[in-house]
Amino acid sequence: MHNRGKSHSQKSAEIIGQKKYTASMFGLTPEIRPSGDRMVLVEFPAEITAEINDAVHRLAAALESARIPGVGEWTPCYRSLGVHYDPSQIRYDELVQQLRQLLSSTHPYRKVAARRVEVPVVYGGGFGPDLEWVATAHGLGVEDVVALHSKAVYRVFLIGFTPGFPYLGGLPEILASPRLQAPRALVPAGSVAIGGSQCGIYPIDSPGGWRILGRTPLRLFDVRLAEPCLLGPGDEVVFCPIREEQFLKTANQVGAS
Amino acid sequence: MIERVFRVIKPGLLSTLQDLGRIGYQRLGVSPCGAMDSFALRLSNRLVGNPENSVSLEITLPGTELEVMRDCEVGLAGADLDARLDSHPIACWANCFAKIGQRLIFHERKTGARTYLSVPGAFSAHYVLGSGSTDLRNAWGGLHGRSLRKGDELSAPEAKTKQTPSLWSVNPKALEDYRNPFRLRVLEGPQSDLFTAETRRRFSTAEFRIGASSNRMGYRLEGSRLNAPKAEMISDATPTGAIQVLPNGEAVLLMADHQTVGGYPKIAVLISADLPKAAQLCPGHRVRFQTVSLAEAHQALAQQEERLRLGLLKRN
Numbered sequence: 001m002h003n004r005g006k007s008h009s010q011k012s013a014e015i016i017g018q019k020k021y022t023a024s025m026f027g028l029t030p031e032i033r034p035s036g037d038r039m040v041l042v043e044f045p046a047e048i049t050a051e052i053n054d055a056v057h058r059l060a061a062a063l064e065s066a067r068i069p070g071v072g073e074w075t076p077c078y079r080s081l082g083v084h085y086d087p088s089q090i091r092y093d094e095l096v097q098q099l100r101q102l103l104s105s106t107h108p109y110r111k112v113a114a115r116r117v118e119v120p121v122v123y124g125g126g127f128g129p130d131l132e133w134v135a136t137a138h139g140l141g142v143e144d145v146v147a148l149h150s151k152a153v154y155r156v157f158l159i160g161f162t163p164g165f166p167y168l169g170g171l172p173e174i175l176a177s178p179r180l181q182a183p184r185a186l187v188p189a190g191s192v193a194i195g196g197s198q199c200g201i202y203p204i205d206s207p208g209g210w211r212i213l214g215r216t217p218l219r220l221f222d223v224r225l226a227e228p229c230l231l232g233p234g235d236e237v238v239f240c241p242i243r244e245e246q247f248l249k250t251a252n253q254v255g256a257s
Numbered sequence: 258m259i260e261r262v263f264r265v266i267k268p269g270l271l272s273t274l275q276d277l278g279r280i281g282y283q284r285l286g287v288s289p290c291g292a293m294d295s296f297a298l299r300l301s302n303r304l305v306g307n308p309e310n311s312v313s314l315e316i317t318l319p320g321t322e323l324e325v326m327r328d329c330e331v332g333l334a335g336a337d338l339d340a341r342l343d344s345h346p347i348a349c350w351a352n353c354f355a356k357i358g359q360r361l362i363f364h365e366r367k368t369g370a371r372t373y374l375s376v377p378g379a380f381s382a383h384y385v386l387g388s389g390s391t392d393l394r395n396a397w398g399g400l401h402g403r404s405l406r407k408g409d410e411l412s413a414p415e416a417k418t419k420q421t422p423s424l425w426s427v428n429p430k431a432l433e434d435y436r437n438p439f440r441l442r443v444l445e446g447p448q449s450d451l452f453t454a455e456t457r458r459r460f461s462t463a464e465f466r467i468g469a470s471s472n473r474m475g476y477r478l479e480g481s482r483l484n485a486p487k488a489e490m491i492s493d494a495t496p497t498g499a500i501q502v503l504p505n506g507e508a509v510l511l512m513a514d515h516q517t518v519g520g521y522p523k524i525a526v527l528i529s530a531d532l533p534k535a536a537q538l539c540p541g542h543r544v545r546f547q548t549v550s551l552a553e554a555h556q557a558l559a560q561q562e563e564r565l566r567l568g569l570l571k572r573n
Contacts, residue, residue: 035447036496036526037554046491060284075283075494075517082494084283087555088562160492161287162396162517204395220287223385223397229285 001235030055030103032096040083042103049171052079053157057234062102066181069096076233077158078167116236119201121192123214124246130211134177134194146241148172149213152235154199157230164203164221171199183209190215192239194222201231213238217251258415259381261326265409267532269321269363271473272390274382274399274411275373277310282386283517289497290390290398293371293473293513293536296434296561297335300427301373301571304332304352312399313342314411316372318539325355326410330377331421331481336537351426351572353404369537372411378414393473394514425569432498434534434561439542442549442557446500446523447493451486459483460524461492461548467507469540473514476538483524492520498527498535500546509537530557 034039042059044052056076063074063083070089075082085095092172120257124131129218135142154170176197187193191202193210202208203220220230231237242250265272275298278291292298292315299309319338332352333340340347342359349372355361363372367439382389382399391399400409449457460483468477478500485502495501499511501521510527511519512535527535538544549557 006459033447034444034495034551035523036444036498037529037558039494039496040492041447043493073281073283077493077518078491080491080493082496084496087558092551092555158492158518159284160286161516163282165286228282228386233284248398 001130032099034092037087038085040085040092040099041080042083042099043080046079048078048157048169050155053169054234056081059099060233062105066098066102068095068098073244075125075160077160093244115232116153116238117231119192119218119237119239120242120246120250121214121216121239122244125242125244127215127244127247128179128192128213131191131213134175134211134213137177138174140174143241145175145213148175149199150239150241152238154238154239156231156235156237157198158232158233159231162203164204164229164231164253166201166220166237168199168201168237169197171197173197177211180211183207187212188215190217190220192216214241215247219255259412260412261410262329262376262417263323263361263411265322265405265407265411266324267320267322268315268405268407268409268501269510271315271317272405273315273393273403274312275315275390275526276312276379276388278390278513279386279388279392279398280290283494286517286550287386288394288514288517290392290473290514291388292373294335294373294533296533296565297371298373298375299565300350300431301332301375302333302379304334304350304425304427305330305375305377306422307332307377307379308377311375312382313373313375314380314405315376316363318370319363319365321405323361323411325359325361327353327357327359327415328415329411329413331355331361332375333372334375334427335372337367337498338369338372339364339367340372341415347428348426349352350432352422352424354421366539368540369438369471371536376413376417381412384476392514412521418420422570423573424573428567429566431561431564433564434530435537438534438537439544441544441546442456442528442554443500443525443534443546444551444554445548446525447470448486448490448522449524451488451490451522452502452524453484456484459548460508464543464545467538467540467542467544471540473512475512475515476510478510478544480543481508483508490520490522492518495519496526498532499523500525500528505569512536522523528554530554530561561565 030044070086072082135145154168157167157169177194187208189204191212192214193212195210275292278289302311337349347353387400394403463481465478466480468479
């Protein structure tokens with residue numbers, strides 16, 4: 001970048017520009033503001049994309065490394081991170097400063113165990129009552145839907161709404177399907193479903209309005225375990241089609257619900 | 258040795274075992290739960306010499322009746338529900354002794370909504386993810402993840418000493434925060450800029466009525482509709498005390514059992530120091546919200562901690 005012939009204000013603008021868009025791991029500077037008096041909200045641009053969601057999870061990983069006293073936990077979402085803090089241990093201003101430092105760091109923070117989890121699924125039949133509907137609605141064969149759904153690599157954007165419920169991004173656009181007009185009173189635990197452009201897995205029996213493609217014998221959430229949640233925010237997920245006999249065998253082994 | 262302390266004769270409207278809640282798992286979708294009025298819970302425990310985070314019984318409104326199964330010390334803090342041991346009234350914000358065979362009855366609402374009953378050593382509870390609090394939605398923690406039913410029995414460690422422990426009551430100066438129960442202080446919400454100035458003005462001047470369908474997850478705020486923003490927001494973390502505005506203009510105040518993530522815009526968030534006050538409101542009560550600064554919110558919280566430290570007064 002040439003400085004010759006530039007006015008002072010132009011040079012300042014460049015320097016400011018360089019500082020703002022410095023090669024950090026987090027891209028553009030996010031907005032930081034209070035959400036109540038015990039949470040700091042760090043917001044990246046308002047879009048649901050893998051890149052932005054990745055920045056959220058990398059900030060969460062950075063917080064885990066930093067172990068800031070007074071920061072108890074954090075809630076990662078699509079494009080924001082809610083950082084819970086104890087005001088008697090750390091002041092708001094101090095926390096914001098530390099967050100900005102982490103955000104401007106070039107350290108390639110990565111989730112401690114960034115994993116790819118294979119989720120076996122029995123598609124269709126009694127396990128996937130909406131598989132045919134989705135196929136017909138998109139002018140596809142049932143096998144095409146299974147192939148498209150199971151070839152994609154999904155990311156866990158966040159875990160929320162019920163313990164262990166993963167919001168998965170990466171659904172092939174062609175499969176995006178509207179929710180049911182009226183939710184089912186009972187969606188069985190392990191159901192793999194589509195809601196809009198999102199894919200999700202119901203950890204427990206619950207009401208639900210998403211389109212059910214199949215069911216996994218894996219247990220998504222078990223309070224007895226030290227790591228109760230099978231999937232973590234930021235993990236990758238791939239679905240592997242299995243047959244019903246394999247479902248029953250695996251279900252017995254993992255003690256699925 | 259764990260021994261039975263109470264048998265439930267009448268469970269009351271909603272009696273659940275609670276401590277200060279589940280910390281550290283909101284990123285996995287686990288609601289914090291815990292006592293709606295954490296201030297009263299902490300004092301109830303202090304009255305019987307427990308660590309503040311010990312599992313106690315949260316009793317909602319009158320009607321609960323418990324049979325005493327062994328002599329025990331009892332601490333009571335929170336709403337005055339006209340508690341009696343047989344026919345003898347017992348004071349709230351104080352400890353006392355219950356004798357085997359007596360009935361502990363919560364007779365009538367005098368003030369507040371929720372009261373906390375503690376015994377030395379804490380009630381036995383199902384601990385999940387580090388907390389004995391009941392999670393009603395997921396049916397875990399506390400007593401089988403549900404509220405008390407007739408015939409249930411609550412247990413606790415046997416008394417360590419046979420000596421008659423002293424009588425204590427909470428220093429009245431500690432109860433300052435409950436004085437203006439219908440004025441709740443809030444911070445501007447993280448999405449307050451999505452609302453028009455007129456809507457924000459209306460929120461800070463309107464009177465709201467706590468709706469009948471209010472519960473531990475949240476209170477419906479009725480009587481005044483607000484203009485919800487047209488644009489949808491991307492779901493983000495929901496703090497306890499958040500006031501969300503639904504698409505139809507209704508406002509909801511999120512309480513202890515709230516979901517961790519939400520997609521409705523938050524016009525305001527209750528300051529933490531006023532959560533205990535909010536916990537003592539009943540359906541039908543009318544409230545107004547006053548916007549304060551972050552510094553004032555933190556100061557209020559620090560003052561509340563100071564009041565907790567004021568401690569207990571010995572009484573004869």
